[in-house]
Amino acid sequence: MAVSVVNDLRESDRAYHLHPFTDHADMHKSGTHVVHSGEGIYVVDETGKKLLDGLAGLWCVNVGYGCKEIIEAVTTQMTRLAFYPSFFNSTTEPAIMLSERLAQLAPARLNRTFFSNSGSEANETALKTIRAYYKLRGEEARHKIISRKFAYHGVTMASASLTGLANCHGAFNLPLPGYYHAPAPYPYFENSDMDEESYGKWCIEETERLILAEDPKTIAAIFAEPIQGAGGVIVPPPGYLQALRQLARKYNLLFVADEVITGFGRLGDWFASSLFELDPDIMTLAKGITSGYLPMGATMVSDEIAEVLIKGGNFAHGFTYSGHPTVAAAALANLDYISKHNLIEHVKNEVGPYFQQKLWALKDHAAVGNVRGYGLIGALELVPAGGRAAIVPNSYIGIPAANLCREEGVIVRGIRDAIAMSPPLVITRDEIDIMFSGIERALDRFLAG
Ligand SMILES: Cc1ncc(COP(=O)(O)O)c(C=O)c1O
Known part of the structure; x- marks a missing residue:
């Protein structure tokens, strides 16, 4: 780009564009x-x-960038039908095909997918699904949610409440009531003299203490990224994730695996939940589902949850672009590419x-x-x-x-x-x-x- 074009772009950026997660004053000093x-x-x-x-x-x-197969799939789908919603009783072929494909790839009990546009929306959808599920079962007392410190689950009011990072809370008076953060398996940050495995065990004990202190019958779910990404790439010691999963089972809490980063191959498996045998009740996805070519979030729910929701009648939740056909076509081409290569x-x-x-x-x-x-x-x-x-x-x-x-x-x-x-x-x-x-x-x- 010519220097004058770059300068014009930087000037327009400074004048008109608010960036996500950015200190603008600092950025404008050094240039976008x-x-x-x-x-x-x-x-x-x-x-x-x-x-x-x-x-x-x-x-x-x-x-990677410039994947011809995704570009072609998007072009073909846009030419045929750029958009039609999945609201009410309609949908489109790519949305159906993608939900079927995800069911084939995901852990055994996860066969139904609700689409959205981002990881935050996928987690927001999980939270509302959990509320609706317990309400339909007459267990409204279960409303509290446990996630972990250093978790990153998104930025909407509720998903930011799940997030366990102070900088995502302070300016917005978050978290909302009912969101609790258990310790993360991050001994280095805490300057702990315990080894990683002992620290992981201590985290599980603390999480159990939190559950008991809050009364297990009032807790709905535990949300966890199998490896905490944006919070600092926190890799738990062997046995920790299985113990966390087991804790959820012990107290009848739903276990939600946020696989927005770990899904679609990053750890050498389609999902960390398969790799670590987590058998989640809900799995949230985004990012790698389309390799970022177009925005998409997805919330996969267990057969048990799906049956309750389906029997429950109208589910008044959804986004205009849930299951967007062009985005779903990009996702299908992306998954094909991952498999084929x-x-x-x-x-x-x-x-x-x-x-x-x-x-x-x-x-x-x-x-x-x-x-x-x-x-x-x-x-x-x-x-x-x-x-x-x-x-x-x-x-x-x-x-x-x-x-x-x-x-x-x-x-x-x-x-x-x-x-x-x-x-x-x-x-x-x-x-x-x-x-x-x-x-x-x-x-x-x-x-x-
Ligand atoms: C694990 C995890 N969950 C949720 C999100 C939020 O996704 P989005 O930025 O698409 O809303 C992210 C984003 O980095 C993430 O890493």
Whole structure:
């Protein structure tokens, strides 16, 4: 792009555009990044610089950029029927086909899907479904919801209440009443001297104490991301997720797996719920369902829940674009692409283990205090030159470190004092090498100050 065009765009951006999750004053000081095009795992920015997208957009462009099959499926569907709703007694072929396809892929009891436009809406839909379900069963007393600290479940009033991050609550006087946050299996943040497994067990005990303190008969559900993503890539120790699931069963609480990031191959399986045998009652999906080509959220419910809802008559919930045919066509083409190119196996056997090897190889780098990862997701918790003791609370060194990575040609995400990565699933070993050498150069520069 010509410099004058970039300057005009930045000026218009400053004048008219409010960005999500952005400190605008800070951004306008340094200038907006305008990403212009993408191909495979790379994007090209306003200066013509090619950047390896180590975050897959926002943990979502699983098949990489420029996937012809999705573009063609969208074009064909738009030409035939760009939009028709699924309200009342109508629907469209792609929405039907996609719901059938999801039932085939998902854990056994999840066969019905309610579509929406985002992960937040998928969780909002789960919350309303749970309310309706208990009301129909005459159990309205069950209204409280448990999620975890550092959880990220979205930004609508209720999904933000599920989210366990203070910055998503403070400005909005959230969480709403009835939302409780149990500890997350994140011993590094808490500076705990327990090992990871003992800390995980302690988290489960605390969660059980919370359930008992609040009276189990008043609790409706536990929501959990199998690996907490935006909260800092928090990977639980072995046994923790199964114990959390078991806790829900013990007290008859519904268990909701938020697979907005973990779904569609990131961990080397279609879903983390299958990988870790979580047998959720509800699973929420978005992002990788279309590889981000078009917006979609999905809430899959168990046969038991579906039967109660279906018997209950009219379900007055839904979005104009629930099951949007063009978006559903994009999702179907995306799922076909993942299957045809064996991307699940590619992550499980090939690039996932290699990515982890390269990630853990940075464990002894002087800028790295902690390493976490699984499959094609990972985080490096950073420490400054003076070591962990030199960290200034709320200084968020992950952000400048992510900026250095970008200068070195790799996009990662700064989260508090960590940098996080989740590249497109189509990444190769050679590209993983390129990615980690860029990150390592950035970490060296970060330490040098
Ligand atoms: C686990 C999880 N749930 C829900 C959401 C919210 O999705 P959206 O931004 O599409 O509303 C996100 C977004 O990052 C997420 O990571």
